[in-house]
Amino acid sequence: MNSVVCITHVPDTESRIKIAGDGKKIDEAGLKFIVSPYDEFALEEAIRLKEKSAGDVTVLTFGPDRAQQALREALARGATKAMHVKGEVSDADSLGIAKVLAAAIKTLPHDIVFFGKQGVGPDNGLVGPMVAELLGYPQANVVTHLEVGDGKLTAHREIEGAEEVLEMPLPAVVTAQKGLNEPRYSSLKGIMAAKKIAIDTKSVADLGLSDADVFNTRVVITKLELPPEKSGGRKIDGADPKAAAAEIIKYIKEEAKAL
Amino acid sequence: MPGVLVFCETKDGKLKKVSREALTIGRKLAEQAGGDLVAFANGNAADEAGKYGAKKIYTTDATYTADGYAAQLAQVAGEVSPSVLLFGGTSNGRDLAPRVAAKLNVGVASDVDRLEWADGKLRARRPVYSGKAFASVEVTGTPAIATTRPNAFPAEEAGGGAAETASVSAAADSKAKVVETKVPEAGEQSIAEADIIVSGGRGLKEAQNFSYIRDLAHALDGAVGASRATVDAGWIDHQHQVGQTGRVVSPNLYIAAGVSGAIQHLAGMSSSKHIIAINKDPEAPIFRIADLGIVGDLFTILPVVTEEVKKAKH
Numbered sequence A: 001m002n003s004v005v006c007i008t009h010v011p012d013t014e015s016r017i018k019i020a021g022d023g024k025k026i027d028e029a030g031l032k033f034i035v036s037p038y039d040e041f042a043l044e045e046a047i048r049l050k051e052k053s054a055g056d057v058t059v060l061t062f063g064p065d066r067a068q069q070a071l072r073e074a075l076a077r078g079a080t081k082a083m084h085v086k087g088e089v090s091d092a093d094s095l096g097i098a099k100v101l102a103a104a105i106k107t108l109p110h111d112i113v114f115f116g117k118q119g120v121g122p123d124n125g126l127v128g129p130m131v132a133e134l135l136g137y138p139q140a141n142v143v144t145h146l147e148v149g150d151g152k153l154t155a156h157r158e159i160e161g162a163e164e165v166l167e168m169p170l171p172a173v174v175t176a177q178k179g180l181n182e183p184r185y186s187s188l189k190g191i192m193a194a195k196k197i198a199i200d201t202k203s204v205a206d207l208g209l210s211d212a213d214v215f216n217t218r219v220v221i222t223k224l225e226l227p228p229e230k231s232g233g234r235k236i237d238g239a240d241p242k243a244a245a246a247e248i249i250k251y252i253k254e255e256a257k258a259l
Numbered sequence B: 001m002p003g004v005l006v007f008c009e010t011k012d013g014k015l016k017k018v019s020r021e022a023l024t025i026g027r028k029l030a031e032q033a034g035g036d037l038v039a040f041a042n043g044n045a046a047d048e049a050g051k052y053g054a055k056k057i058y059t060t061d062a063t064y065t066a067d068g069y070a071a072q073l074a075q076v077a078g079e080v081s082p083s084v085l086l087f088g089g090t091s092n093g094r095d096l097a098p099r100v101a102a103k104l105n106v107g108v109a110s111d112v113d114r115l116e117w118a119d120g121k122l123r124a125r126r127p128v129y130s131g132k133a134f135a136s137v138e139v140t141g142t143p144a145i146a147t148t149r150p151n152a153f154p155a156e157e158a159g160g161g162a163a164e165t166a167s168v169s170a171a172a173d174s175k176a177k178v179v180e181t182k183v184p185e186a187g188e189q190s191i192a193e194a195d196i197i198v199s200g201g202r203g204l205k206e207a208q209n210f211s212y213i214r215d216l217a218h219a220l221d222g223a224v225g226a227s228r229a230t231v232d233a234g235w236i237d238h239q240h241q242v243g244q245t246g247r248v249v250s251p252n253l254y255i256a257a258g259v260s261g262a263i264q265h266l267a268g269m270s271s272s273k274h275i276i277a278i279n280k281d282p283e284a285p286i287f288r289i290a291d292l293g294i295v296g297d298l299f300t301i302l303p304v305v306t307e308e309v310k311k312a313k314h
């Protein structure tokens, strides 16, 4: 069983976001970058499959030089191969990213292609299903439970207030939701072993794609701004439960108009 | 005849709320861009879609799968050639939009909370970095695709007659197959579309005390939300988790009790219209975004609120 896991390198979820001088991107100075949290579930699932039935786990990222750190981290946890497609990913739209990944995936051994359900930060939730369509594969999106059998998989997908059980032939695309598994940490031994694995580096042109196909032509960010500072409203002492409850009821009735 | 095509979902023969919201904003965009409002739905909703301004509705009776519906919707989009293709942001809408976009070689603005048509382009605003920033985007492809965030656009009827019905000629060929749909807690409202959410955190102390939250939620006809700490502790199912690694919600009213307001929790609910927080720690970060903050003990306050709500409803 071979897997490809697409991982993206995003600002730590604790980060304070600052807007760059151009008013369209975030200011990356001083930010700590991590493997996007949902991609960790994707990676863990692929490593568990490999441990059960052998094969390769190739981690793939499209991004600037710093994204190599994400690949190193994934190798340290148990991925066996890595490919880095270099490029200024913040200038590409989701379909551009999907085209790059789909072209790269075609060159890599795979039965399942794993993604996170969304890249934390841009919060798009687009790339996995786009790649599925470009490759002509079925998709299991927002998956909380996965079983892989002979040439097919069964996935539990989270939908509003329920869970849908899907069955599909391989190759297929799976996007991971929290709850799929508990990701492991990297071990010292893993970190040492990872250092010996060479990262295969490619450019967009190496994959046979033109810049016009990849870089922002379809969805263009015209402005990035911080939300208006919420000043916080009234804060009152709730030592008297009756008085506090009365304030709450009044608010629900008069402000929220929900009673 | 360009115009606006909206992917809608029905449940028990009625349009879902997010679909009615998407139809409403779709109608406004059609007025700005020119052309008709056309709907695509899984089930017959011609009367209801007509009330929201749809002139025509394509219906499919296939069971939803992303690849099957993508084939059908792409065919309909080819027939209608809309300027804008909207998806109400249900789980299926978000599953389907990127697949259709890749088929049509266009981009998507996902989870948008503002939309307008100006200078021949679709302009949208979307929350990014889990609500810590907003991105304004222009979608330039034809059709321009967007998925709408639940509760961001009010649903307003326009009083039209039944939409003309049309059938989808493409087959819903799918490699994937739905084998089962499991509904875990029957009757529990999903937080995804709820107007009112009452959420509990670790301040509840133990699993059984979620009854304090449930009682108030039920009295208000709202849904039950939860912090990750309580989900990780196994007190409640992950379906209820609000936040960065749970659901991002924006109800009209969000009541948080015993929730500290960690940045990852705020990320999931700070765009709620009205926020009430009950916490015994006056320094709890949740108070920074609460419209009404009560410094006090949830165990003494919530039962009184629940009683008062019940009285007010009678």
Ligand SMILES: Cc1cc2nc3c(=O)[nH]c(=O)nc-3n(C[C@H](O)[C@H](O)[C@H](O)COP(=O)(O)OP(=O)(O)OC[C@H]3O[C@@H](n4cnc5c(N)ncnc54)[C@H](O)[C@@H]3O)c2cc1C
Pocket: A013, A037, B200, B201, B202, B203, B204, B226, B227, B228, B229, B230, B241, B242, B243, B244, B245, B246, B247, B257, B258, B259, B260, B261, B262, B263, B264, B265, B268, B278, B279, B280, B281, B284, B296, B297, B298, B299
């Ligand atoms: C990558 C990542 C993703 C995360 N994603 C999420 C997410 O999606 N959602 C999420 O919620 N968290 C998320 N977290 C976790 C988050 O950082 C917090 O740990 C979590 O939200 C804390 O939950 P809590 O507020 O219930 O608990 P606590 O922080 O322990 O707060 C409990 C609160 O209850 C109050 N309290 C205690 N007793 C009472 C009483 N009797 N009456 C009133 N108040 C009382 C206390 O004063 C305290 O403020 C994430 C963390 C990481 C690192």
Ligand SMILES: Nc1ncnc2c1ncn2[C@@H]1O[C@H](COP(=O)(O)O)[C@@H](O)[C@H]1O
Pocket: A006, A007, A008, A036, A038, A039, A060, A061, A062, A063, A089, A094, A097, A101, A114, A115, A116, A117, A118, A119, A120, A122, A123, A124, A125, A126, A127, A128
């Ligand atoms: N630049 C990238 N390189 C590799 N994988 C990516 C990249 N961007 C997104 N992905 C994958 O696609 C998923 C969804 O991303 P998004 O559509 O941006 O929310 C992520 O969780 C990753 O698995």
